Structure formats: structure tokens, C-alpha cells
Amino acid sequence: MLKILKNVFGQTYKFLRNDKFAMTGAIIYLIFFIIAILAPYLAPFDPHEMQREGANFMFNKPPGDEFILGTTNMGRDIFSQLIYGTRPALMVGFSAAFFVMIAGTLVGLISGYYGGRTDSILMRITDVAFGIPFTPFVIVLVGFLGPSIWNIVVAMAILLWRDTARVIRSQVLTVRERSFVEAARVSGASDLRIMFVYIAPNILPLSFLYGSLAVGWAILTEAAVSFLGFGDPQVISWGYMLNDAYVSQALSRGAYHWFVPPGIFIMLAVMAGFYIGRGSEEILHPQLKDY
Amino acid sequence: MLNIRWKYVLKRTGQMILTMWIISTILFFIFRLMPGNPLVAYIDPTFTEEQQQILMQQFGLDKPLWMQYLIYIKNLFRGNLGESFFFKDSVLNVIMKVLPNTIYLMLSALIIAYSVGVIGGIFLAWKRGEKVETFGIIVTLFTRAAPQFWVGMILLAVFSFQLDIFPSGGVSTAGTVYATEMQKLLSLNFYKHLFLPALTLSIYLLGLPLLLMRSNMLDVMHESYVEMAKMRGLSKTRVMFKYAARNAFLPVITAMAVGIGYAMGGNVVIETVFSWPGLGRLLVKAVSTSDYPLAQGAFILIAGVMVFMNFVADILYSLLDPRVNIEGRK
Numbered sequence: 001m002l003k004i005l006k007n008v009f010g011q012t013y014k015f016l017r018n019d020k021f022a023m024t025g026a027i028i029y030l031i032f033f034i035i036a037i038l039a040p041y042l043a044p045f046d047p048h049e050m051q052r053e054g055a056n057f058m059f060n061k062p063p064g065d066e067f068i069l070g071t072t073n074m075g076r077d078i079f080s081q082l083i084y085g086t087r088p089a090l091m092v093g094f095s096a097a098f099f100v101m102i103a104g105t106l107v108g109l110i111s112g113y114y115g116g117r118t119d120s121i122l123m124r125i126t127d128v129a130f131g132i133p134f135t136p137f138v139i140v141l142v143g144f145l146g147p148s149i150w151n152i153v154v155a156m157a158i159l160l161w162r163d164t165a166r167v168i169r170s171q172v173l174t175v176r177e178r179s180f181v182e183a184a185r186v187s188g189a190s191d192l193r194i195m196f197v198y199i200a201p202n203i204l205p206l207s208f209l210y211g212s213l214a215v216g217w218a219i220l221t222e223a224a225v226s227f228l229g230f231g232d233p234q235v236i237s238w239g240y241m242l243n244d245a246y247v248s249q250a251l252s253r254g255a256y257h258w259f260v261p262p263g264i265f266i267m268l269a270v271m272a273g274f275y276i277g278r279g280s281e282e283i284l285h286p287q288l289k290d291y
Numbered sequence: 292m293l294n295i296r297w298k299y300v301l302k303r304t305g306q307m308i309l310t311m312w313i314i315s316t317i318l319f320f321i322f323r324l325m326p327g328n329p330l331v332a333y334i335d336p337t338f339t340e341e342q343q344q345i346l347m348q349q350f351g352l353d354k355p356l357w358m359q360y361l362i363y364i365k366n367l368f369r370g371n372l373g374e375s376f377f378f379k380d381s382v383l384n385v386i387m388k389v390l391p392n393t394i395y396l397m398l399s400a401l402i403i404a405y406s407v408g409v410i411g412g413i414f415l416a417w418k419r420g421e422k423v424e425t426f427g428i429i430v431t432l433f434t435r436a437a438p439q440f441w442v443g444m445i446l447l448a449v450f451s452f453q454l455d456i457f458p459s460g461g462v463s464t465a466g467t468v469y470a471t472e473m474q475k476l477l478s479l480n481f482y483k484h485l486f487l488p489a490l491t492l493s494i495y496l497l498g499l500p501l502l503l504m505r506s507n508m509l510d511v512m513h514e515s516y517v518e519m520a521k522m523r524g525l526s527k528t529r530v531m532f533k534y535a536a537r538n539a540f541l542p543v544i545t546a547m548a549v550g551i552g553y554a555m556g557g558n559v560v561i562e563t564v565f566s567w568p569g570l571g572r573l574l575v576k577a578v579s580t581s582d583y584p585l586a587q588g589a590f591i592l593i594a595g596v597m598v599f600m601n602f603v604a605d606i607l608y609s610l611l612d613p614r615v616n617i618e619g620r621k
Contacts, residue, residue: 124309131310131598132317133556136574136590141321143578143586216436223438224560228575242441246564251448252459259448263441270436 007201025212025275028268036086043080044068047236050075063257070257073248081236082261088237089219089269092153096218099157101211104164105203111165112172113195123169129162138221142230149232152225156218164210168203175202209277216273223266238262300606307602312364314594319363322587323356342374367591373584377577382588386570390592391472392462393569396562397554399485400492405500405547407493412504412543413536417527419509428502435498439557443491443564450487457487460566488565495557496550500543507539514538548604552597 035042050057051071061071069078111122141155175181176199184198225231226239227246245251245259354362366372372382411427418424434442451459458464462475462484469475511517512535520534559571566572570589577585 124306127306128310128313128317131314131594131601133552133590133593133597135556135559136571136593139559139575139578140586140590144321144581220436220438224440227438227440227560228563229579239438242438242444246440246444251444252452254448254453256448259441259444263438263445266438266441267433267436271432274432274436 021275025272028272028275032086032090032269032272035083036090039083039087043077043083045077045080047076047081047084049077051077060253060255069261070255072244072258073250078241078258078261081241082238082265084236085238085241085262085265088149088232088235089222089266092149092222092237093215093219093269093273096153096156096160097211097214099153100160100164100214101207103157103161104210105168105200105207107161107165108168108207109172109195109200109203112169113176113191113199119169122165126162126165129159132159134159135221135224138225139228139230142225147230147232149222149235152222152231153218156221160214160217164207164214167210168207171203171206172199175199212273213277214273216270216277219266219269219273238266296609299609303602303605307598310598311595314598315364315367315591316360318587318590319360322583323359372588372591375577375582375585377580377582377585382584385585386573386588386592389569389573392567393555393558393562393571395476395485396488396492396567396569397551397558399489400496401547401550401554403489403493404496405543405550408497408500409504409536409540409543411497411501412539413508413531415501415505416508416512416535416539417531431498431501434494437494438560439491439495440560440564442494443488443561446487446491447564458484460484462568484567488561488567491564492554492557492561495561496554499546499550499553503546504539504543507542508535511535511539542608545604545608548600548607552600555593555596 045051051067052075057075059071059075060073061067061075063070067077067079069082071077072081107122107126111119137159138152138155141158142151145151145155181194181198184194189198222231222237223239223242226237227243229243231237231240231243233240239262241262242259245255245262250258370383372386374380375382375385378385411431415424415427418427447459450457463469463478463480464484469478475481508531517530517534520530525533555570558569559574561567562569562572563575570593574586574589574593576582577589
């Protein structure tokens with residue numbers, strides 16, 4: 001087991017070292033992780049707190065020495081919100097990607113390995129998942145289940161595994177025919193052993209790549225859902241900030257310092273996922289696929 | 292040969308119907324298993340006693356679950372999607388009223404995105420290995436990573452609020468009434484309203500045709516007939532457009548069918564940002580006002596378009612490229 005893990009991490013590291021794009025993506029995530037962990041030290045204020053000076057609330061302050069990016073119409077510090085927004089973004093992105101990787105890899109592995117009837121049933125289910133419009137589905141489910149970060153993650157995980165499953169399946173189909181798998185079978189290894197000990201290590205790098213793409217999609221979708229007002233009201237995410245800015249007329253007031261930064265942060269986080277996933281030429285050779 | 296093709300079309304049609312049936316079934320259970328009484332989900336307390344009775348009967352809400360399911364499927368076939376709580380009108384009517392707006396927005400965005408995307412893709416393939424190519428790819432990746440609603444917000448802030456060139460939302464200036472749909476389509480006012488949302492949606496859709504066209508061009512450029520044309524000493528423009536682009540273009544057409552599916556989903560946020568009265572905004576409104584029948588109807592329609600477009604893409608693919616094995620896409 002340890003050997004397999006070492007092998008997987010070794011391959012991932014080698015892949016990162018050889019691919020400038022992937023390296024950039026990994027560095028962006030690393031920086032976001034550090035920001036998320038150190039948020040209480042980096043943010044000058046409590047993101048929920050309405051700032052005041054004496055008896056006056058600091059509503060709609062432009063960027064300045066005290067408030068780097070100014071304040072919202074409720075007097076909250078925008079910069080602090082931006083820093084704290086890293087936390088839900090990473091939480092949503094990585095937990096959704098984790099479910100997607102597990103589910104997608106399992107479905108692909110079982111489908112590709114057993115073939116036949118199992119394969120066609122699982123692939124039909126995948127087709128159905130592809131027929132469901134992603135963003136509307138998440139909105140409907142979260143809207144009715146209630147706004148919480150975990151509901152958003154669950155709603156996304158229910159659909160996002162579909163790409164991973166398809167790709168993993170086709171990879172398993174080729175790995176299955178290799179001689180070492182044949183050798184294992186002849187020596188009497190069980191199906192489970194062949195699948196998880198012999199085949200799985202060969203497809204794990206690919207499921208990591210798809211996982212990293214899923215991080216990007218998940219962050220983007222969480223932002224959209226929060227923007228539409230179905231986000232977790234307790235959590236200040238970048239999507240929530242944009243929703244707040246939109247409904248508080250920040251656009252007509254030209255408060256660019258309020259609504260531009262959260263979008264840039266979302267974009268960076270999504271790009272980082274794309275960059276890492278680009279290794280498989282996913283982005284440069286887009287197939288007919290939809291989100 | 293024709294026989295095999297028809298068999299394939301038939302098989303895909305069967306699959307499409309099966310997929311739609313499964314999606315509707317999933318939806319049925321999602322809506323019935325919602326927290327609270329299914330009666331609450333379908334019957335608004337503000338309805339009169341009589342209205343409530345009619346709806347109870349229509350959906351068989353007092354009957355066991357399996358009978359409710361049969362009634363639900365029967366109603367779907369008849370296009371009976373129930374009554375909207377919010378609009379106090381049949382769901383089908385409400386949807387049909389906003390559907391044209393969604394189609395206008397989608398079509399104009401698709402046309403912009405696919406024409407710019409195809410030309411951009413040819414251009415990037417042409418400049419292969421130059422700095423311009425890297426720059427172009429990075430810009431395209433940015434457009435795919437940027438949240439659409441955020442792009443829309445920036446365009447609104449700049450072009451509507453700051454420069455005051457375009458209106459900030461809706462399909463027409465408040466108070467304008469058009470006698471016919473045609474009159475609306477002929478008025479400049481409508482296009483002024485359409486411009487920003489269509490631009491936002493097309494920026495979102497642009498990435499797929501552009502990157503697809505580029506990679507197809509790169510593949511095709513190594514084919515023997517292109518090499519041959521080059522050797523014959525034809526100009527680069529001629530080789531690129533007359534020989535390479537024509538063939539690289541085929542998969543992009545099929546991608547456009549899928550693009551329509553994309554656009555349906557992408558519409559949800561863009562329509563909300565620009566207060567564009569379309570299907571996506573309707574869905575958001577339905578969910579936020581807990582208008583279950585309306586949400587269900589809007590969702591089924593969006594899913595239907597997506598499934599149908601995937602079907603169209605597959606059929607087109609098999610028709611346009613005879614080399615494709617009918618069993619699968621490649």
C-alpha cells in the first residue's frame with residue numbers, strides 16, 4: 001500500500017515538474033491554502049463586523065489606508081471578506097473534487113473491468129447524468145434542500161463524477177489488456193485485487209487530473225449559486241460578495257473595488273485547476289462535453 | 292448502408308426517450324421527497340378550496356405514490372405541467388411566454404461565439420508556435436475561468452452605468468408594449484437591450500469552438516492532402532482556408548449542437564444579471580419563491596433541450612463524417 005502511494009505521489013511530482021502550466025496551477029493553490037490557513041492573521045478586520053468610527057458607521061468607504069479595498073454598504077471591510085472567502089472556496093472545491101474522484105474512479109474501474117452488462121448499465125447511468133443540466137440542477141436541489149455549503153457540495157457531486165467515470169473507463173479498457181494484469185489473473189489473484197492493486201495505480205494520475213478540473217468547476221458553480229442567492233448565508237464566499245455587491249447597487253455606483261477583486265480570485269482558483277488538468281490536454285483538445 | 296444509419300438513428304431515439312424518462316422520474320422523486328408534505332409542494336395555501344380540490348384531483352395527490360407517478364407521466368405526455376403558484380397560470384403558458392426571449396439571446400450569442408471562435412481558431416493554428424498563440428490561449432482560458440455573471444456585472448458597470456451606452460436590463464424600455472413579436476424583433480430598442488447579455492453569453496461560449504477549431508486545424512494540417520496542396524506551391528491563405536479549415540470545421544458544427552445545451556444552462560445566471568425575462572431567470576424565480584410546479588416545468592424543458600441537442604450532435608456527427616464508427620463517437 002505504501003509503495004503504491006509513493007508511486008502515485010512520485011508520478012504526480014514528476015508530472016508537475018515537467019509541466020510549467022501544472023506547476024503554476026499548483027503554486028496558485030499553495031498560495032490560496034496559505035491564505036486560508038492564515039486568514040485570521042492576514043485579514044485586518046472581522047469580515048462580518050460593521051465598522052464604525054465613534055458613532056458613525058463606515059458605509060461605502062472608498063479604498064484607503066484603513067480599508068485597503070474600502071467597505072460595503074453595510075460598512076464591512078471588503079479586503080477581509082476577500083481573504084476569508086478563500087476558505088469556503090477551497091472547502092467546496094476540494095470536497096466536491098474528492099467525491100467526484102472517488103465516485104468517478106469507482107464507476108469507471110468497475111465498468112471498464114467487468115465490461116458486458118455491468119458496463120452498459122453503468123454507462124447508461126452516465127449518459128443520463130450527462131443529460132441533466134448542471135447549474136439548474138444544483139440550483140433546484142440547493143434551493144429546496146436549504147442553503148448550506150454541504151448541500152451545494154452534495155448537489156455538485158451527484159453530477160460531476162460523469163466525466164471522470166467515462167475517461168477512467170476508457171483508460172481501464174487499455175490497462176486491462178496489459179500483460180501484468182494477465183499475469184496476475186493467471187496466478188489466481190481475485191477480481192478485487194486485480195482492480196485495486198494492479199489496475200488502480202495506473203489510472204490514479206488520470207483521476208487526479210480530473211479531480212483538479214472538478215475543483216475549478218466546483219468553485220465556479222458555488223460562486224454562481226451564491227450569486228443567485230441560494231448560498232449559505234452564514235458563510236462569506238466570493239460568490240456571496242458578488243451577490244451582495246449586485247443587490248446593493250454597487251454597479252451603478254461604480255464601486256469597482258467591491259466587485260472586481262472577488263471575480264479575479266474566483267478566476268485564479270478556477271484557472272489553477274484548469275492548468276493542472278491541462279496535462280491531459282483536456283483544455284487544448286476539448287471533446288464534445290458539456291457542463 | 293442506409294439501413295445501418297437508420298438503425299442507429301432509431302437506437303439513439305430510443306436512448307433519448309429513455310434518458311428523458313429517467314430524468315423525469317428522478318425529478319418526480321426529488322419533488323415528492325422534499326421536506327414537508329407533497330401537498331404543500333403542489334398546492335399553495337392561498338388557493339381557494341375549489342382550486343385546491345381541482346389540483347388534488349389533477350395530480351392525484353390523495354392517491355398512493357405509484358398512482359401519482361402514473362398520473363405524473365401521463366400529464367407530462369399531454370404537456371400538462373400544472374399551475375404556477377406565483378403567476379396563477381398554467382406552467383406551460385408561463386414558460387411559453389418567456390421561451391422566445393431565451394431563444395433570441397441564445398441564438399445571437401451562439402452566432403457571435405461560433406463565428407468569432409472559428410476564425411480565431413484558424414488564426415491561432417496559423418500562428419502556431421508564435422508568441423501570439425500562447426497569448427491567445429491564455430486569454431481564452433481566462434474567458435473560460437471567469438464567472439459569467441461577473442463578466443456581465445463588469446460590462447453592465449462600464450457600458451451601462453458609467454458610459455450609458457446600453458440599458459441596464461430587461462428586453463425593452465419600461466412601458467414599451469409591442470403589438471406583435473415581429474414588431475419587437477424589428478425595433479432598435481430590443482437590440483440595444485439584447486447586446487450586453489448576448490455579448491456576455493458569447494464570451495462564455497467562445498472557448499469551446501475556438502480551442503476545438505484550433506486543435507482540429509493542427510490535426511488536419513498533417514493530412515496528406517494538405518501537405519500536397521502546400522507542395523503544389525499554393526499560397527498559405529489558400530491552403531489554410533480552402534483545404535484545412537473546411538475539414539477542421541465539421542466537428543465544430545456538431546459541437547454547436549452541444550453548445551446550445553451549454554447555453555441553456557449558462558443562461559440561468561446571465562439572464563438574472565441582466566433581468567432578461569427568459570427561462571433561466573424563471574427557474575431562479577420559481578426556486579426562490581418555492582413555486583414547485585414552475586421549477587419542475589422549467590427544469591424539464593431545459594433538460595429536454597439538452598438531451599435533444601446531444602442527440603442532434605451524435606446524428607450530425609455520424610452523417611458528416613462517414614469514417615466515424617456508428618457504435619461510438621470515435
